Amino acid sequence: MSLFNTSELRRFREEVRDFLQTHLSEELRHETRGGLHMAREDMARWQAILHRRGWGAPHWPQALGGTGWTALQRYIFEEESAFADAPLGDVHGLFLAGPMLIAEGSDAQKARYLPRILAGEEFWCQGFSEPNAGSDLASLKTRARFDGTHWVIDGQKTWLSSGHHADLMFCLARTEPEAKPQAGLSVFILDMRDPGITLQPILTMDEGHSVNAVFFDNVRVPADAMIGAPNKGWGYAKDLLARERVNNAQAPRTKRDIVELDRLARECRGVDGRPLIEQAGVRRKLAVLTADFVALESAALSVIAEQMRGKEPGPAASTLKIRGSELQQRVSETAMALLGDAGLVLGADYGSGLLHPAGRGWAERHFFRRVVTIYAGANEIQKTIIAKSILDM
Numbered sequence: 257m258s259l260f261n262t263s264e265l266r267r268f269r270e271e272v273r274d275f276l277q278t279h280l281s282e283e284l285r286h287e288t289r290g291g292l293h294m295a296r297e298d299m300a301r302w303q304a305i306l307h308r309r310g311w312g313a314p315h316w317p318q319a320l321g322g323t324g325w326t327a328l329q330r331y332i333f334e335e336e337s338a339f340a341d342a343p344l345g346d347v348h349g350l351f352l353a354g355p356m357l358i359a360e361g362s363d364a365q366k367a368r369y370l371p372r373i374l375a376g377e378e379f380w381c382q383g384f385s386e387p388n389a390g391s392d393l394a395s396l397k398t399r400a401r402f403d404g405t406h407w408v409i410d411g412q413k414t415w416l417s418s419g420h421h422a423d424l425m426f427c428l429a430r431t432e433p434e435a436k437p438q439a440g441l442s443v444f445i446l447d448m449r450d451p452g453i454t455l456q457p458i459l460t461m462d463e464g465h466s467v468n469a470v471f472f473d474n475v476r477v478p479a480d481a482m483i484g485a486p487n488k489g490w491g492y493a494k495d496l497l498a499r500e501r502v503n504n505a506q507a508p509r510t511k512r513d514i515v516e517l518d519r520l521a522r523e524c525r526g527v528d529g530r531p532l533i534e535q536a537g538v539r540r541k542l543a544v545l546t547a548d549f550v551a552l553e554s555a556a557l558s559v560i561a562e563q564m565r566g567k568e569p570g571p572a573a574s575t576l577k578i579r580g581s582e583l584q585q586r587v588s589e590t591a592m593a594l595l596g597d598a599g600l601v602l603g604a605d606y607g608s609g610l611l612h613p614a615g616r617g618w619a620e621r622h623f624f625r626r627v628v629t630i631y632a633g634a635n636e637i638q639k640t641i642i643a644k645s646i647l648d649m
């Protein structure tokens with residue numbers, strides 16, 4: 257019997273479905289379906305609606321704006337949202353900055369920042385990676401010096417997702433150059449409008465703009481802009497990256513994509529003019545993807561259940577990240593194979609092409625998804641974490 261098949265959870269699913277039906281406009285659904293890199297105003301609009309309903313951050317503690325749902329309720333909510341094409345919102349604020357502030361922030365920081373993340377009023381970005389510090393993050397060179405009243409930050413970061421949407425950044429910088437690389441790092445909150453911050457767009461191969469380089473030239477931030485204790489940033493960053501990896505597994509949205517593949521296989525035709533689903537090889541491919549998805553979903557559910565009990569995900573996040581990211585890539589590769597020529601459409605309006613209307617969305621997703629095995633820590637690095645922390649090698 258499915259874990260979800262209780263009368264209470266069926267009622268809950270209906271409640272979520274009704275809410276989405278009533279509040280999620282066709283315009284927002286269309287934007288989410290067709291565009292990978294959504295406009296900030298669309299994400300903010302949806303976040304404000306969720307917030308008014310009390311569903312702005314289901315995974316946060318209830319006292320700070322969470323819903324108090326069980327892991328299964330949270331999963332149902334995410335699944336229904338994925339199938340309804342609801343925007344994801346500001347993932348950096350909701351899933352990264354928010355939980356880090358909840359765990360390590362001062363009361364003043366929580367009071368200042370958390371309500372605005374919940375309401376969709378302020379967006380965040382993550383300033384960790386540098387041109388020569390990606391996998392080897394601890395070798396980062398961005399420096400923060402205390403001048404008696406302020407921290408003064410110099411250096412540069414790269415691959416800043418959504419930096420151009422963000423009001424604020426959580427930034428990992430070196431505060432103790434003499435210490436071991438991991439021991440001398442701290443996390444700061446930067447206002448993106450601070451003098452000395454320069455943002456430069458980076459275009460990705462899907463022709464979209466979602467990432468940026470950023471340069472810090474004498475950026476002065478007040479003493480209370482540090483999150484947690486000085487020189488403890490490495491530990492905070494490790495917890496944050498584990499949360500990011502859980503989130504990146506994206507099981508509910510992958511489920512929606514697999515259902516979409518089934519539809520494509522019924523609609524698209526082979527050279528013999530017959531629907532592709534009639535080919536045994538296509539059916540086998542969909543069956544293997546579905547089986548792998550079921551394994552991912554049950555692993556994701558057990559990690560979410562632990563998180564809802566207040567436990568940090570730890571190295572299990574690395575297994576989810578590898579499985580989830582590889583599956584996302586296999587799903588979009590399969591979509592491109594099913595679509596054939598129609599899959600190559602990039603740049604036309606979603607749904608208005610002469611070729612198969614689903615073409616554009618898939619081409620963008622396919623190209624952009626080359627990144628899912630790289631960001632939040634490349635999969636090779638996740639294998640090293642698993643070898644060390646789980647297999648004790």
Ligand SMILES: Cc1cc2nc3c(=O)[nH]c(=O)nc-3n(C[C@H](O)[C@H](O)[C@H](O)COP(=O)(O)OP(=O)(O)OC[C@H]3O[C@@H](n4cnc5c(N)ncnc54)[C@H](O)[C@@H]3O)c2cc1C
Nearest residue numbers: 382383384385390391415416417627630631632633634636
């Ligand atoms: C689109 C995109 C968005 C991103 N968003 C953000 C963001 O918002 N904020 C942020 O801080 N960062 C972000 N990143 C950065 C991301 O976390 C890094 O790209 C990632 O950690 C890899 O670092 P790197 O690019 O420097 O590659 P490198 O570390 O140079 O790695 C290159 C290759 O070598 C392999 N490799 C490196 N070291 C080892 C090793 N020890 N063992 C085995 N293999 C190894 C890697 O697996 C990889 O395949 C983003 C990246 C991309 C592409």
